[in-house]
Amino acid sequence: MGLSLALVSMATMCFAQKPKQVMLEPSAVLKKYVSPSALSFFYKDSLQTQSKIAALVSQLHARGFLTASPDSFTKSKDTLWVHLFLGNVYKKAVINTSGVSMLALRRTGLKSVFPDIHKFSF
Structure with a gap:
């Protein structure tokens, strides 16, 4: 952009x-x-x-x-x-958290928005 x-x-x-x-x-x-x-x-x-x-x-x-x-x-x-x-309308998104520590994920505040977030990789 x-x-x-x-x-x-x-x-x-x-x-x-x-x-x-x-x-x-x-x-x-x-x-x-x-x-x-x-x-x-x-x-x-x-x-x-x-x-x-x-x-x-x-x-x-x-x-x-x-x-x-x-x-x-x-x-x-x-x-x-x-x-x-515009592209397509998406109803949900998957965040690839591979390579990101859980501490960093907690500090982003995503846990409050997505309470079931957990570390995963593809």
């Missing part, structure tokens, strides 16, 4: 003067999981755009789209189109 956000920065660096519009590619799946106000917003600089897109991707991750990420960016006049890759 760092590379994608760098692309946002490059695409928006010339728009630091007045707010420009960012449009997310509207798909039926995206409309189902994201509020309509998040599909289009105005930004003043690339940092604001990056944080808004990162928050949206984080929201999609929380809803089960674990592979969601910004796929491509298209700039036309004063509008930046962001195309998102």
Whole structure:
């Protein structure tokens, strides 16, 4: 995702003067999981755009789209189109804990979220 956000920065660096519009590619799946106000917003600089897109991707991750990420960016006049890759909706995830000590696992706080977590390897 760092590379994608760098692309946002490059695409928006010339728009630091007045707010420009960012449009997310509207798909039926995206409309189902994201509020309509998040599909289009105005930004003043690339940092604001990056944080808004990162928050949206984080929201999609929380809803089960674990592979969601910004796929491509298209700039036309004063509008930046962001195309998102959503992937599949996952209902559960398996964390590979091989190579991680139990002490480190306890310190992550995952035990409080996943009480039945235990050390395993593939």
